[in-house]
Every structure is written in structure tokens, then in C-alpha cells.
Amino acid sequence: MNTLNIVTPLTLLFILFFSSSTASTTVYNVVELGAKSDGKTDSTNAFIEAWTSACNSVGSATIIVPHGQFLVKNVIFDGKDCRNSDITISMEGATLVAPSDYNVMRKSENWIRFGKVKGVSIQGGTLDGRGTSLWDCKLADGKHCPDGTRSLKFSNCEDVKIEGLTSINSQKFHIVIYDSHNVKMHGVTIRASSDSPNTDGIHVESSTDVTINRADIGTGDDCISIGPGTKNLWMENIICGPGHGISIGSLGKRFNEQGVQNVTVKTATFTGTQSGVRIKTWAKPCNGFVKDVLFQDLMMNQVKNPILIDQHYCPHNKGCPTQVSGVKISQVTYSGIRGTSATQVAVKFDCSSKKPCSGIIMENVNLIYQNRPAQSSCSSIDGSAYGVIRPLSCL
CATH class of the missing domain: 2.160.20.10 (Single-stranded right-handed beta-helix, Pectin lyase-like)
Incomplete structure (x- = not known):
């Protein structure tokens, strides 16, 4: 009987320790992976590396984007081979900026795209599409201007949360939800000039169970x-x-x-x-x-x-x-x-x-x-x- 009294608490401690260890969150900081917060250095590869690591991790993962400006070119976060369905991208105080020259992404439909992902959350942060020069081109004669990119697109995604995100000056649509299920947006702020062409705030298409709550939107469309x-x-x-x-x-x-x-x-x-x-x-x-x-x-x-x-x-x-x-x-x-x-x-x-x-x-x-x-x-x-x-x- 004495032996049982000793073993039981030890067993419980082991179970509690094991449970807390498996429930821990793995953190990936884009700066530690080479990103620069100067708004000038291309940090795209650091974001891709953070995403790939988070996808391959066991249990929940958080990608930290700290305070500062980060230049990111068009990028796809692909969930096709992602083994993780609990990834948080924390961007409080951070701003992602698109290239200032709209020709850099001339052939791209989207600046940042998530495809076939499940269980992704975006918390805070700002996306600056730097679309003003493209708007001016379109409002002038428009003949030689590219169509423009959508700042953020989710396609074929499931169980997505977007909270406290700000999107400004997108070249075209700001946020697109396409062919996705169970998407929740809360506290989103979107801004573009009143004469900016085709800058829809949020576009939802071919999707089910989408919730948009407490959004503040002002655009040209x-x-x-x-x-x-x-x-x-x-x-x-x-x-x-x-x-x-x-x-x-x-x-x-x-x-x-x-x-x-x-x-x-x-x-x-x-x-x-x-x-x-x-x-x-x-x-x-x-x-x-x-x-x-x-x-x-x-x-x-x-x-x-x-x-x-x-x-x-x-x-x-x-x-x-x-x-x-x-x-x-x-x-x-x-x-x-x-x-x-x-x-x-x-x-x-x-x-x-x-x-x-x-x-x-x-x-x-x-x-x-x-x-x-x-x-x-x-x-x-x-x-x-x-x-x-x-x-x-x-x-």
C-alpha cells in the first residue's frame, strides 16, 4: 500500500509534465531567420522559411513579426504539404510593405496569398500595398498599367482567423476570401483613397460560413x-x-x-x-x-x-x-x-x-x-x- 501511495503522485507528475510539453508552442521569429525591419531589405525568404518551419513543427506554432517595417515581395504560403493546422502569425506593431515599384509584381495577381491552409490565425499588423503610384497610372491614361495585385488572398482555406489587421493602399482588392470555409474576421481596418480604382475592402466569393465583425472600411470601391x-x-x-x-x-x-x-x-x-x-x-x-x-x-x-x-x-x-x-x-x-x-x-x-x-x-x-x-x-x-x-x- 505504501508503494502505491508513492507511485501514484509520481505518475501524475509525469503525466502533467508530458501534457504541458506536448501542448507548448514553437516560436519562429522572422528577424532571427534573416528578415530586416528597415523596410528596404527584401525579407521574403525569411517569411517563407518561418512558414515552412511552422508547417513542419509538431503542435501549435507561432510566427513572430516584431515591430518595424518589412519589405516583402509577392509570396505564397502553401498549405498543400503543411502538417500543422494551428499556426498563428503575430504581427502586432509590424508593417509589411510591398515593393514601391508596381512593375516588380506586374505579373502577379496577389501580393500575399494563402492557399489550401487550415487553422491559420493572423493577429494585428499592417499591410501597406503602396498602390498610390499604380492608381495614378490608371487614372491618367491606364493603357500601359498592370492590372494590380490584391494585398491578401485566402483560397481553398479552412478555419481562418484574422484579428486586428490593418490594410492600407492596396493596388487592387485589399482582402479576398475565395473558395474557403469558416473564416472569421474581427477588428479589421481598411483604408484607401476615395478615388482609388478597384480597391474593394473585403471580397467574399464561393465561400461558406464567413463572419466579418467590427470592420472599419473606407476605399474607392x-x-x-x-x-x-x-x-x-x-x-x-x-x-x-x-x-x-x-x-x-x-x-x-x-x-x-x-x-x-x-x-x-x-x-x-x-x-x-x-x-x-x-x-x-x-x-x-x-x-x-x-x-x-x-x-x-x-x-x-x-x-x-x-x-x-x-x-x-x-x-x-x-x-x-x-x-x-x-x-x-x-x-x-x-x-x-x-x-x-x-x-x-x-x-x-x-x-x-x-x-x-x-x-x-x-x-x-x-x-x-x-x-x-x-x-x-x-x-x-x-x-x-x-x-x-x-x-x-x-x-
């Missing part, structure tokens, strides 16, 4: 854009402006296209934007759809088109001027939307004559224009209105 194949997207506590608002679309550019379903925008403020909440589809045949959408508790401050469905989108009248949209829009609710419109028509539903909008609900909408009632406009739509509705409902 959509604050958040939603592409085909998006399902179960939740956006809450969003500040948008300047920019083009939150847009589902444009959809329907191709005939065979996946639909958009179960999208929520809740508690958002739009200031000086081109649109508030918009659904936009090409005026051409398509088998896609938009359904089960909720816009709730939104504040509009001098927004040009607070509520808009535009199913006659056709830039430069090329390829679709005599056609109508085949995208079916249904079961969309606008609830608790209030504030001021910068144009007299605050609510515009311009739906497809071939597939009219249906199941559109408005409840407690109160929008005014220059301290007087605004107007609403409806075409090819069926729906209902409840509660206080200003402008007068055309449903």
Missing part, C-alpha cells in the same frame, strides 16, 4: 463585395465610407453561376458612400440567384443610393444592352434602416422583367432627403411593407 457561390455570410458592426457601400454583386456575368444565399448585414453605418446596401446583376441571361438576405439596423449619412437593386448593370453598354438579367432575387428583408439620402430617390428597386424580384420586405424604414420626404422607385417587383415606411413604399 465597395467596402464589402459579395461574389457568386457565397453562402452563410454574417457582417455586423461595420463602418463604411468612403466607398461604394456593401454590394452583393455584380452577379450574372456568366450564364452558369452559383447563387448567393443566407447573407446578413446587421448594425452598420454608411457615410458619404455611393450606395448603402446594393444588389447588382448584369443585364444578361444567367441561372444564378440571390435569396435569404437580411439588411437590419443600418444608418445612412448622406448616401447617394441607400437601398438599391440594380438588375440592368452593363458597363459601356457592351455585351448586354438589349438583354435582361436572369438572376432571380427573392426573400430580401430591409429592416430598421434610417438616415439621410444624398439623392431624392432613396429606395430604388430596378428588377429583372424576365425574373421579377419576389418576397421583398420592408419594415420600419425612415430615409429623408434634404429635410423633406425622399422618393422610392419600383420596377418588376413583388413584396410587402410594414411599420413606418419613409419614403412611401412602392411595393
Whole structure:
């Protein structure tokens, strides 16, 4: 009996020690691997080495990017052969800067891309895409300018967390979530000039179960854009402006296209934007759809088109001027939307004559224009209105 009393505590101590050892986190500091925090020396290889080591480590791993500026060229963090599904990239106080010459990445679609990764978290830090010179090129004549790179893209990824990240001056889209599942973004800040072309803040496409919470976005294009194949997207506590608002679309550019379903925008403020909440589809045949959408508790401050469905989108009248949209829009609710419109028509539903909008609900909408009632406009739509509705409902 005495022997048992001695062995049992020793066994417990061994188990506790072994458990704590296996649960420890392996740390990789990019500076220790050769990165320079001067913003001038190319540190790309140090980041790749840190990623490769983290992927090959047993148990959780953390890549530390300390205070300072780090020049990084276009890079792919590939998860195809990654054995680790618990990698944190900690960048508090750090700024990654793209090359100042946009021609360095002329042939690249993305500056930083994560592909086929699982269980990656990004904490803090700033991405500076240095896109101003490319914007100037495009706004001048644009003939000899590259298309530009997206600052951060996740493709074919799963269980991703992005928290406290700031992205500024992207050449093109800031953050892209494509063909991914279970992505959570919290406390993201995005900034670009109001006249910067195609600088969407966050673009989500062909992805499921994506959450965007407490994002502050001001760009020259959509604050958040939603592409085909998006399902179960939740956006809450969003500040948008300047920019083009939150847009589902444009959809329907191709005939065979996946639909958009179960999208929520809740508690958002739009200031000086081109649109508030918009659904936009090409005026051409398509088998896609938009359904089960909720816009709730939104504040509009001098927004040009607070509520808009535009199913006659056709830039430069090329390829679709005599056609109508085949995208079916249904079961969309606008609830608790209030504030001021910068144009007299605050609510515009311009739906497809071939597939009219249906199941559109408005409840407690109160929008005014220059301290007087605004107007609403409806075409090819069926729906209902409840509660206080200003402008007068055309449903």
C-alpha cells in the first residue's frame, strides 16, 4: 500500500509534465531567420522559411513579426504539404510593405496569398500595398498599367482567423476570401483613397460560413463585395465610407453561376458612400440567384443610393444592352434602416422583367432627403411593407 501511495503522485507528475510539453508552442521569429525591419531589405525568404518551419513543427506554432517595417515581395504560403493546422502569425506593431515599384509584381495577381491552409490565425499588423503610384497610372491614361495585385488572398482555406489587421493602399482588392470555409474576421481596418480604382475592402466569393465583425472600411470601391457561390455570410458592426457601400454583386456575368444565399448585414453605418446596401446583376441571361438576405439596423449619412437593386448593370453598354438579367432575387428583408439620402430617390428597386424580384420586405424604414420626404422607385417587383415606411413604399 505504501508503494502505491508513492507511485501514484509520481505518475501524475509525469503525466502533467508530458501534457504541458506536448501542448507548448514553437516560436519562429522572422528577424532571427534573416528578415530586416528597415523596410528596404527584401525579407521574403525569411517569411517563407518561418512558414515552412511552422508547417513542419509538431503542435501549435507561432510566427513572430516584431515591430518595424518589412519589405516583402509577392509570396505564397502553401498549405498543400503543411502538417500543422494551428499556426498563428503575430504581427502586432509590424508593417509589411510591398515593393514601391508596381512593375516588380506586374505579373502577379496577389501580393500575399494563402492557399489550401487550415487553422491559420493572423493577429494585428499592417499591410501597406503602396498602390498610390499604380492608381495614378490608371487614372491618367491606364493603357500601359498592370492590372494590380490584391494585398491578401485566402483560397481553398479552412478555419481562418484574422484579428486586428490593418490594410492600407492596396493596388487592387485589399482582402479576398475565395473558395474557403469558416473564416472569421474581427477588428479589421481598411483604408484607401476615395478615388482609388478597384480597391474593394473585403471580397467574399464561393465561400461558406464567413463572419466579418467590427470592420472599419473606407476605399474607392465597395467596402464589402459579395461574389457568386457565397453562402452563410454574417457582417455586423461595420463602418463604411468612403466607398461604394456593401454590394452583393455584380452577379450574372456568366450564364452558369452559383447563387448567393443566407447573407446578413446587421448594425452598420454608411457615410458619404455611393450606395448603402446594393444588389447588382448584369443585364444578361444567367441561372444564378440571390435569396435569404437580411439588411437590419443600418444608418445612412448622406448616401447617394441607400437601398438599391440594380438588375440592368452593363458597363459601356457592351455585351448586354438589349438583354435582361436572369438572376432571380427573392426573400430580401430591409429592416430598421434610417438616415439621410444624398439623392431624392432613396429606395430604388430596378428588377429583372424576365425574373421579377419576389418576397421583398420592408419594415420600419425612415430615409429623408434634404429635410423633406425622399422618393422610392419600383420596377418588376413583388413584396410587402410594414411599420413606418419613409419614403412611401412602392411595393
